[in-house]
Amino acid sequence: MKNEVKNEVKNICCLGAGYVGGPSMAIIAEKCLEIKVTVVDLSEERIKKWNDENIENLPVYEPGLGEIISKRRNKNLFFSTDIKSAIKSADMIFIAVNTPTKNEGFGAGFASDLTWIESSARQIEEYAEGHTIVIEKSTVPVKTASIIQTLLDSKKNISVNAKNKTFTVLSSPEFLAEGSAINDLRFPDRILLGGDDEFAIKALKDIYKKWIPEEKILVTNLWSSELSKLVANSFLAQRISSINSISALCEVTGAKINEISQSIGSDKRIGNKFLKPGPGFGGSCFQKDILNLVYLCRYYGLDEVANYWEQIINLNNWQRKRISKLIVEKLLNTVNLKKIVILGFSYKPNTNDTRESAAIYICKDLIDNGAKLLIHDPQTTPSQIEKDLCRKQSLNIDEEINGCWTHTNDINLASFKSDAIVILTEWDAYKNLDWITLTNLMRKPSWIFDTRSIIELHQIEKADVNYWGIGK
Ligand code: NAD
Numbered sequence: 471m472k473n474e475v476k477n478e479v480k481n482i483c484c485l486g487a488g489y490v491g492g493p494s495m496a497i498i499a500e501k502c503l504e505i506k507v508t509v510v511d512l513s514e515e516r517i518k519k520w521n522d523e524n525i526e527n528l529p530v531y532e533p534g535l536g537e538i539i540s541k542r543r544n545k546n547l548f549f550s551t552d553i554k555s556a557i558k559s560a561d562m563i564f565i566a567v568n569t570p571t572k573n574e575g576f577g578a579g580f581a582s583d584l585t586w587i588e589s590s591a592r593q594i595e596e597y598a599e600g601h602t603i604v605i606e607k608s609t610v611p612v613k614t615a616s617i618i619q620t621l622l623d624s625k626k627n628i629s630v631n632a633k634n635k636t637f638t639v640l641s642s643p644e645f646l647a648e649g650s651a652i653n654d655l656r657f658p659d660r661i662l663l664g665g666d667d668e669f670a671i672k673a674l675k676d677i678y679k680k681w682i683p684e685e686k687i688l689v690t691n692l693w694s695s696e697l698s699k700l701v702a703n704s705f706l707a708q709r710i711s712s713i714n715s716i717s718a719l720c721e722v723t724g725a726k727i728n729e730i731s732q733s734i735g736s737d738k739r740i741g742n743k744f745l746k747p748g749p750g751f752g753g754s755c756f757q758k759d760i761l762n763l764v765y766l767c768r769y770y771g772l773d774e775v776a777n778y779w780e781q782i783i784n785l786n787n788w789q790r791k792r793i794s795k796l797i798v799e800k801l802l803n804t805v806n807l808k809k810i811v812i813l814g815f816s817y818k819p820n821t822n823d824t825r826e827s828a829a830i831y832i833c834k835d836l837i838d839n840g841a842k843l844l845i846h847d848p849q850t851t852p853s854q855i856e857k858d859l860c861r862k863q864s865l866n867i868d869e870e871i872n873g874c875w876t877h878t879n880d881i882n883l884a885s886f887k888s889d890a891i892v893i894l895t896e897w898d899a900y901k902n903l904d905w906i907t908l909t910n911l912m913r914k915p916s917w918i919f920d921t922r923s924i925i926e927l928h929q930i931e932k933a934d935v936n937y938w939g940i941g942k
């Protein structure tokens with residue numbers, strides 16, 4: 471039954487059981503035992519995985535998540551495809567659905583595709599009863615709350631049933647990073663609440679106050695909250711493109727990127743986070759959110775501002791390509807039929823997410839140039855790699871006469887007669903490999919390409935191998 475007190479929340483529903491919906495609702499369920507939290511999704515397969523008895527089969531790999539799911543699932547945390555019932559009984563609904571970059575039509579390649587935001591709003595309008603607080607958790611373009619409100623109010627004048635429904639829309643974007651989601655959700659730097667309905671703000675604030683100090687809960691207007699999310703991601707990505715650009719300059723001048731990061735990061739005004747060079751940032755959000763910011767700036771006629779932010783993406787694309795090219799160059803200008811071991815495919819460690827991973831782009835380039843790749847990753851499945859590379863796995867790469875790839879669980883076996891090992895993700899498992907043994911197995915001249923700077927020189931100084939480290 472739906473709760474009738476306007477700002478007392480007993481039932482929460484979350485639309486979208488993805489990387490945000492699953493973990494963020496698990497934390498609410500963990501911290502608010504008196505609230506029933508139901509996470510729903512259109513995908514039966516995803517919900518089935520969330521309900522799998524074997525916690526190893528959850529659709530999202532996130533350290534610490536399995537433990538919370540085991541404790542709260544089917545107590546006050548539920549995963550379901552029954553969207554109608556969950557919306558009907560909810561006092562508060564979080565929208566945590568996907569908002570990818572548009573592929574086609576106006577704004578293609580830049581604007582956010584709001585198809586799933588719109589379908590969420592329509593579902594809520596149809597099934598909700600009484601008063602419902604609707605919260606944007608997805609990352610959305612500024613002003614999306616007004617689109618949601620329009621959809622929620624769309625039948626007010628034509629249907630008696632709709633007259634009895636009222637809605638407040640708030641913005642509360644999510645700032646978790648994958649791989650550290652549980653810690654980020656338990657101890658966030660801040661929570662943002664955007665809106666002007668004081669009852670709704672209080673209701674949401676009361677939930678967060680259960681575990682987050684009040685001074686960390688910032689209340690803003692709707693548009694500041696929506697835009698802050700795009701700006702936060704753009705600033706973070708900007709730092710990565712900045713340090714990556716300098717990594718290239720270090721390589722030609724003899725300066726060392728790690729020393730630069732340390733020296734500039736010691737300045738409190740700059741700070742030491744997000745100054746690690748790499749093969750280019752990945753993940754489902756940085757690129758799409760910057761593209762969205764660029765689109766918004768152009769839409770409002772601010773072309774110089776748009777061009778400024780777009781440069782972050784250009785630099786990121788360039789960094790990935792730069793690495794593919796230098797691997798080919800160092801391997802005597804051809805990788806045709808050469809065996810190359812790839813260590814890491816996810817876009818960062820501690821996640822099974824590969825969306826926009828630099829590994830996808832670099833592997834595709836190497837395969838297009840004829841290389842035979844042996845790909846290792848502690849969490850990414852062969853079927854995911856197959857989807858990302860748009861190529862089937864070869865079961866016997868020795869017999870292939872074109873560029874190809876295969877998945878491997880055994881780094882030693884993969885290294886046998888290989889020409890190069892390329893580290894693309896800094897998983898802990900790669901930090902203390904026995905490089906002497908591995909490099910002895912390789913065909914000479916052999917190369918290690920360390921795009922994440924995880925190897926310390928003493929680990930390989932006695933190995934018979936050429937080493938390229940980013941920014942060194
Ligand atoms: P995701 O693709 O993993 O999950 C989204 C889910 O929503 C999918 O399972 C999809 O089936 C479901 N869905 C779509 N429309 C639906 C509907 N009408 N009803 C019910 N379910 C529906 O996406 P994600 O990574 O969780 O990201 C969700 C949003 O959060 C995006 O806007 C993203 O930018 C933002 N975000 C993501 C992260 C992250 O680390 N992944 C962090 C902060 C913010």
Ligand code: UGA
Pocket residue numbers: 609644645646647648649703706710743744745746747748749750751752753754755756817818
């Ligand atoms: C990022 C933000 O950090 C989150 O605050 C935000 O909520 C999220 O996007 C989102 O909106 O989806 P995430 O993409 O999960 O989180 O991971 P990050 O740790 O930010 O890393 C993103 C990419 O940047 C990775 O490919 C990582 O390897 C790369 N990176 C990060 C670097 O190359 N160098 C660094 O110093 C830091």
